[in-house]
Amino acid sequence: MIWLTWRQFRAQTLAAGGALVLLALYLVYLGNEIRAFYDSRIANCAADACFIARLDLRAEYGDAVLGVGAALIAVPALIGIFWGAPLVTRELEERTDRLAWNQSVTRTRWLAVKLTVIGLASAVLTGLFSLLLTWSASRYDQVIGERFAALSFDSRNIVPIGYGLFAFVLGTVVGMIVRRTIPAMAITLAVFATLQLLVPTMVRQNLMPPVTKTVTVDSSVMNRGVGLNLKQDNTFEIRGYTVPGGWPLEEASPLYKPDGSPYTGDDAKPCLANAGDLADGFACTAAQNLHFEYTYQPANRYWSFQWIELALYVGITALLAGFGFFWLRRRV
Structure with a gap:
């Protein structure tokens, strides 16, 4: 099953790996540019020179950092749409479900292997992207000091791993229920985008008493x-x-x-x-x-918020996966 999953999923894996390599090259370049600016104008600055240097840093690199951060937030949504939603609906629409779920490979085992292998790929992809961006923007974040801002928090360190896992399993479960690929993609995008708007504005600030x-x-x-x-x-x-x-x-x-x-x-x-x-x-x-x-x-609560939100998304993902197994066995 693992080899079969790789064979079916290798095109998407190679495409994602190629995109990540190109992105890594840009982030290494961007990170080195920001570090050079920091070393030359901020590391030993004083008084008004520091203030002006901070303004110049934001003006010169702010759009690039925000743009790459927005791209990272979009990656889990793309994973849910293109990796998760078609996972089951493709088998149902092409009438290959009876062949895939034969007596030697039960539907439960089939889903478990698919969720494990592709879910791990989702976590690795978002985790590596986040690691690269966190390193690249570290000097920028150090100077500007907006780590709790929604776009910065959502695209740094460990939280994006939870987003990737959640989006993939969400797309898979929605596909099971809807049984049509295009509607499942649309619903997955709508649910994920809504949650990404609600959590930073209404939930995150209450994860710990202010x-x-x-x-x-x-x-x-x-x-x-x-x-x-x-x-x-x-x-x-x-x-x-x-x-x-x-x-x-x-x-x-x-x-x-x-x-x-x-x-x-x-x-x-x-x-x-x-x-x-x-x-x-x-x-x-x-x-x-x-x-x-x-x-x-x-x-000093930044990392606490990162771990709490990661645990929250992983917990929701586990519940969704459990529901997916139930639905696949009872309804599909």
């Missing part, structure tokens, strides 16, 4: 590019504050005075008189001892 801390608005906070926004109710909120490497869960936080009451436009009038001098305005605001509540996921 941390909330009280931040005092001092000169170090004011000099980190934050902005104060006056709302319609005449109270202020602060925007743009981040903890290095962390994942902020709120775009803005209400600003409070030392007694806990909201900071209002009337309270800000003394500092607005110094608006012509930015440094004096910052110093005036910092002297008012303001504070706000900041809710976030700390940077």
